[in-house]
Amino acid sequence: MPTSDVWDVATAERYDEVNADRFAPEVLHPAVAFLARLAGPGPALEFAVGTGRVAIPLAARGVPVTGIELSEPMLTRLRGKVDAETLPVVVGDMATTTVPGWFSLVYLVWNSIANLCTQDEQVTCFRNAARHLGPGGRFVVELWVPPLRRLPPGQLAVPFDVGDGHVGVDTYDLVGQHTVSHHYRRDADGTVTYRAGNFRYIWPSECDLMARLAGLDLEERFADWDRTPFTSDSEGHVSVWRKPPGRTIPT
Incomplete structure (x- = not known):
């Protein structure tokens, strides 16, 4: 798999x-x-x-x-x-x-x-x-x-989208070249949902x-x-x- x-x-x-x-x-x-x-x-x-x-x-x-x-x-x-x-x-x-x-x-x-x-x-x-x-x-x-140049020493997270309906933040494992994209979305009824995706950059x-x-x-x-x-x-x-x-x- x-x-x-x-x-x-x-x-x-x-x-x-x-x-x-x-x-x-x-x-x-x-x-x-x-x-x-x-x-x-x-x-x-x-x-x-x-x-x-x-x-x-x-x-x-x-x-x-x-x-x-x-x-x-x-x-x-x-x-x-x-x-x-x-x-x-x-x-x-x-x-x-x-x-x-x-x-x-x-x-x-x-x-x-x-x-x-x-x-x-x-x-x-x-x-x-x-x-x-x-x-x-x-x-x-x-x-x-x-976008690793955006990471100051000791920081492992970078926001990539900040809007009224969506906030997205990437967290980085710099050794394994692994990224987790965290998505927070607000639906029309005010409900906030969370989804994460795993990637290797x-x-x-x-x-x-x-x-x-x-x-x-x-x-x-x-x-x-x-x-x-x-x-x-x-x-x-x-x-x-x-x-x-x-x-x-x-x-």
Whole structure:
């Protein structure tokens, strides 16, 4: 069993609502356009497809998309939007689950690779992506850069969102590169709910090493889907690794 948190029915039912900002056109459209350009005619494979936030509009652009998703409640929500013929999904973890065929693009969005809470699983995930790629295919990851510069000596918590309806705080284990995201939400009736998510943060250079172990080469890296240049001050990155034609996957 993977170390990823498995999102339950209650979380899945509220996912689109509480993350409505991620569905906003100014957030979603650049991501879909970026992926569509790389996929070409496809096909594409999304690890941790969730409720289809990215996969559904990408498929609507004519790219055949398949998904892998660990949470069956999340898949149920996706099935309320599109059928299995439009967007086939295999239930399983993104580190080891395989689907038939070759893909021109494999991608992971919005920090999803960090759901794998061990380095070994993250390395295996890169290898799983490479395994699915045809010659010249690309693996794309959207991931945050750990904001450890915000931590003064002795402090292990960083607030990342403070609003009327939501307060979010990340706590850090700097030895294990483990993060817990604590979410406190106030519903319309005044009820406050708490949910925590477990992650392992990865530095960009560590991602590049994982890619090399999987036989992939870094092709380009940006600060966001709009292709803003990546710098030492960037808070996130969108990275593209390519599988060179003829290269076999290291074992």
